Amino acid sequence: MMQTLYDKLWQGHTVYEESDKPDGMALIYVDRHLVHEVTSPQAFEGLRLSGRKPWRLDAILAVADHNVPTTERSHGIADPVSRLQVDTLDQNCEDLGITEFKMTDSRQGIVHVVGPEQGATLPGMTVVCGDSHTSTHGAFACLAFGIGTSEVEHALATQCLLLKKARAMQILVEGSLGTGVTAKDIALAIIGKIGTAGGNGYAIEFSGNAIRELSMEARMTLCNMAIEGGARAGMIAVDDTTIDYIQGRPFAPRGDLWERATAYWRTLKSDEGASFDRVVTLDASQIKPQVTWGTSPEMVTTIDGRVPDPTEVDDAVKRHDMENALKYMGLTANMPINEIYLDKIFIGSCTNSRIEDLRAAAEVVKGRHIAANIKLAMVVPGSGLVKRQAEEEGLDRAFKDAGFEWREPGCSMCLAMNDDRLSAGERCASTSNRNFEGRQGPGGRTHLVSPAMAAAAAVAGHFVDVREIY
Amino acid sequence: MREQQNNFRVEKFHSFRGLVAPVDRANIDTDAIIPKQFLKSIKRSGFGQNLFDEWRYLDHGEPGMDASERILNPDFILNQARYRGAQILLTRSNFGCGSSREHAPWALQDYGFRVVIAPSFADIFFSNCFKIGLLPIVLGTSSIDRIFDEVDSAEGYSLTVNLEGQTVTTPGGEVCIFDIDSFRKNCLLNGLDEIGITLQHTDKIIAFEQKRRMEQPWLFK
Numbered sequence: 224m225m226q227t228l229y230d231k232l233w234q235g236h237t238v239y240e241e242s243d244k245p246d247g248m249a250l251i252y253v254d255r256h257l258v259h260e261v262t263s264p265q266a267f268e269g270l271r272l273s274g275r276k277p278w279r280l281d282a283i284l285a286v287a288d289h290n291v292p293t294t295e296r297s298h299g300i301a302d303p304v305s306r307l308q309v310d311t312l313d314q315n316c317e318d319l320g321i322t323e324f325k326m327t328d329s330r331q332g333i334v335h336v337v338g339p340e341q342g343a344t345l346p347g348m349t350v351v352c353g354d355s356h357t358s359t360h361g362a363f364a365c366l367a368f369g370i371g372t373s374e375v376e377h378a379l380a381t382q383c384l385l386l387k388k389a390r391a392m393q394i395l396v397e398g399s400l401g402t403g404v405t406a407k408d409i410a411l412a413i414i415g416k417i418g419t420a421g422g423n424g425y426a427i428e429f430s431g432n433a434i435r436e437l438s439m440e441a442r443m444t445l446c447n448m449a450i451e452g453g454a455r456a457g458m459i460a461v462d463d464t465t466i467d468y469i470q471g472r473p474f475a476p477r478g479d480l481w482e483r484a485t486a487y488w489r490t491l492k493s494d495e496g497a498s499f500d501r502v503v504t505l506d507a508s509q510i511k512p513q514v515t516w517g518t519s520p521e522m523v524t525t526i527d528g529r530v531p532d533p534t535e536v537d538d539a540v541k542r543h544d545m546e547n548a549l550k551y552m553g554l555t556a557n558m559p560i561n562e563i564y565l566d567k568i569f570i571g572s573c574t575n576s577r578i579e580d581l582r583a584a585a586e587v588v589k590g591r592h593i594a595a596n597i598k599l600a601m602v603v604p605g606s607g608l609v610k611r612q613a614e615e616e617g618l619d620r621a622f623k624d625a626g627f628e629w630r631e632p633g634c635s636m637c638l639a640m641n642d643d644r645l646s647a648g649e650r651c652a653s654t655s656n657r658n659f660e661g662r663q664g665p666g667g668r669t670h671l672v673s674p675a676m677a678a679a680a681a682v683a684g685h686f687v688d689v690r691e692i693y
Numbered sequence: 694m695r696e697q698q699n700n701f702r703v704e705k706f707h708s709f710r711g712l713v714a715p716v717d718r719a720n721i722d723t724d725a726i727i728p729k730q731f732l733k734s735i736k737r738s739g740f741g742q743n744l745f746d747e748w749r750y751l752d753h754g755e756p757g758m759d760a761s762e763r764i765l766n767p768d769f770i771l772n773q774a775r776y777r778g779a780q781i782l783l784t785r786s787n788f789g790c791g792s793s794r795e796h797a798p799w800a801l802q803d804y805g806f807r808v809v810i811a812p813s814f815a816d817i818f819f820s821n822c823f824k825i826g827l828l829p830i831v832l833g834t835s836s837i838d839r840i841f842d843e844v845d846s847a848e849g850y851s852l853t854v855n856l857e858g859q860t861v862t863t864p865g866g867e868v869c870i871f872d873i874d875s876f877r878k879n880c881l882l883n884g885l886d887e888i889g890i891t892l893q894h895t896d897k898i899i900a901f902e903q904k905r906r907m908e909q910p911w912l913f914k
């Protein structure tokens with residue numbers, strides 16, 4: 224029987240299955256459990272109250288990212304509520320003996336940047352975290368998905384989760400991407416096509432030569448956004464790019480084990496002729512830089528496009544949603560996208576805060592300056608190590624000279640749980656993943672774009688086609 | 694105090710008849726259900742007063758504010774007197790999309806909802822609901838459209854939810870049948886602790902883990 228990558232990962236982690244029922248639950252073993260401060264305190268508390276202990280400490284890696292300040296950290300966290308949450312994580316990790324990268328550790332950063340960077344995410348693993356963007360780790364041919372706090376407790380206590388198998392979707396992207404078009408644009412184009420609920424009930428495998436041509440960082444960007452297309456998990460088969468990325472990372476195997484591991488990892492791909500429940504195809508050469516105009520990632524168009532007109536939509540529910548979105552976003556129908564002026568620029572988040580993202584943005588801003596109407600442009604590297612490398616390459620200078628602020632790593636204005644946020648009515652070009660109402664601050668207006676597009680918008684003051692700048 | 698609030702057990706789900714509140718919007722995301730500033734809490738209760746915070750209040754909410762002193766948005770549907778005490782939320786497709794925060798189902802439950810009815814749900818939200826005893830019910834779009842119309846025209850509109858028989862019954866006697874996985878149904882009906890169920894398979898987990906340690910030793914320290 225030909226198997227998809229998802230079939231292989233699922234079967235390889237099934238501890239127990241309700242075999243009497245075709246659609247029953249399975250007990251799935253967890254190889255890597257990533258933990259952050261927001262979704263874990265209640266799980267640790269539950270564990271304690273029921274007198275249970277973590278099943279396997281070496282499977283867990285913890286890092287605080289959502290609440291941490293991105294400015295000078297030596298005085299700790301000013302907001303007492305945020306501080307308590309981070310202190311609670313520190314305390315839980317210390318009490319139980321869990322490995323944690325604390326706020327002042329150079330390896331600290333966004334959990335989905337840190338895992339792969341450390342080699343803590345390895346092909347063939349099941350990776351879980353109380354965070355929906357855990358799909359990021361699927362770039363390594365992992366079965367990686369977000370879980371709620373009850374499941375965090377369940378995974379801590381049993382090293383397993385009770386799950387139902389999803390259906391398999393293949394998203395085939397053939398052809399080559401044009402200059403200035405990135406994995407972020409592929410992700411948004413896919414979501415524009417299938418909708419934010421298109422992947423509900425599915426695990427997505429991205430394949431095709433446009434995917435094989437992507438770097439690991441770009442693959443992470445793409446898998447990161449699988450959840451925005453409704454799929455709990457996104458994944459990509461192992462190839463040389465995967466293996467080269469992992470080699471030499473702190474948590475990666477070495478010597479004989481490395482040889483054994485890579486031999487196995489190379490089997491992590493869908494068999495020729497394996498069948499999927501749904502196949503979606505895209506032509507990479509046709510994808511243009513994307514910009515979202517609404518309050519859901521599926522409300523997206525191309526840089527040369529216009530804000531759509533709700534009166535042209537027949538479906539009443541959809542029309543109503545579009546009208547709400549335009550009102551919230553302060554936009555009018557048929558307005559050209561490149562006439563949308565911005566107040567703030569955010570380059571960061573688990574979608575686009577890795578070194579290649581920063582390089583792409585720096586290349587655009589180098590020798591230029593942010594426009595006069597931009598009140599704040601900030602770069603928040605995904606981890607302390609990304610930050611350090613960027614500084615070694617002089618990227619920080621390019622950004623600072625252009626008028627950007629250069630910050631400490633964390634989630635920052637992706638969800639504005641710390642002090643970085645939009646004020647009501649402010650409009651932001653953001654490299655993050657969600658443009659929901661209030662996501663970057665109450666009343667804030669978010670447009671999702673790639674790092675290069677955000678950088679170009681910073682310089683121009685409004686959206687521009689980055690392909691014209693290169 | 695904290696112990697009490699966090700010592701969470703799923704209660705048995707009994708059939709009931711409950712008032713329906715309609716929120717007529719598709720793709721309601723978890724940021725809308727419970728905005729992030731409230732996620733800083735390390736407790737699992739008390740989120741109900743901040744359910745749909747940005748739609749429900751005109752002032753900006755922060756943790757620790759006294760809800761009784763805040764300015765309600767009279768236009769938001771849950772603020773209408775006729776929906777006070779609602780136990781069933783009726784809404785549109787892809788409800789609960791976005792983050793994996795269990796705070797979203799916690800907030801709905803803490804507010805008083807026991808059931809959410811929609812044409813579809815986001816996967817993680819859907820699964821999170823069962824863990825805490827909140828029942829998400831998927832009904833066909835035509836049934837949903839009809840119930841929306843009926844709720845609108847009849848004050849005090851209630852539905853009867855019967856989990857055992859997997860039915861939702863309208864005041865007019867129309868019976869809608871819904872699907873539910875048998876394991877989840879059993880857990881809800883009996884208020885079962887999933888961790889306890891899994892730990893009954895401890896020997897299988899240990900055996901699996903030992904085999905894995907042999908085959909893929911690099912996964913273990």
Ligand code: SF4
Nearest residue numbers: 356572573634637638
């Ligand atoms: S960067 Fe944003 S999306 Fe990613 S984990 Fe942090 S808050 Fe979530």
